[in-house]
Amino acid sequence: MNSNDEKILDTYRSFLLLAEIAKEEPLSQRELSRRLGIALGLVNSYIKNLVAKGYIRVKNFPKNRYGYLLTPQGVTEKSRLAYQHLSYFTNLYTTARQDYVKLFRSLQAKGVEKIVFCGVDEVAEIAYLSLQGTGIELLFAMDDERAGDNFFGRPVVTVAKGLLAGHYRIVITSVKKGEMLRKRLLDLGVSDDALHSIGAA
Structure with a gap:
């Protein structure tokens, strides 16, 4: 970085x-x-x-x-930062979309047919859109805070439950919590070569 x-x-x-x-x-x-x-x-x-x-x-x-x-100054600063990051997020969307397409094509070339997402937020939605048309199937998503929700028709389960479901390639799909999720998955015994994220595919 x-x-x-x-x-x-x-x-x-x-x-x-x-x-x-x-x-x-x-x-x-x-x-x-x-x-x-x-x-x-x-x-x-x-x-x-x-x-x-x-x-x-x-x-x-x-x-x-x-x-x-x-404070009143804090309200002003929050508004200033919101405008500042609007253009950043536009760029983030474009870059993340391209990076996920590249990642999924690379996985497909290696014969990967099924994956799991870890982390459900705006970036996960970009990842899902990028997955379309690749032929790779998203089985479910893991996110402790969103467990029980649906993500584009797939169940969202806790990380612990997701890891019990089998050995799949896991794509980290949160920028905000990416580092924390990677560390947690590694601590739970997931091998580094089973983990993928943009910028560290």
Whole structure:
């Protein structure tokens, strides 16, 4: 990842945190970490930074829970970042579409006929669209937070249940939680050569 990509990711994470905080729910840092797929220590670092810049303030709730509220400057910053990332997401869609098509064609050339997605978000939808016309069948998707949902007519199951279903090639289909999902799958015994993602096919 080059320094420009790191800067984009950094501001994107700030935007995601501000967007979650804008909902005005009493959220712990652990809950923010879970929702955004960002390591807990990193969430803490971002929050300290956003507080120091005057974009959010901390509010105490009963039972040692904390809430975070956007300040007027935080609302302005969230809007600014939203506009900034609009063009980024347009580029992300185009690039991700091309990268997934390339990945799926490569898997097809290796004789892969069935795959499983891991991570269900906007990027997973781009991956599914890119899969069409390749002849590879998507069996199901794995995502602990979306288990029980349907994804384009396929079931979404927990990671644990998905791994019990058999040994399939797994395509990581979340940019937000990609690194976390890869680490978890490797920790659960999935071999590195069974895992695929754009940028690391």
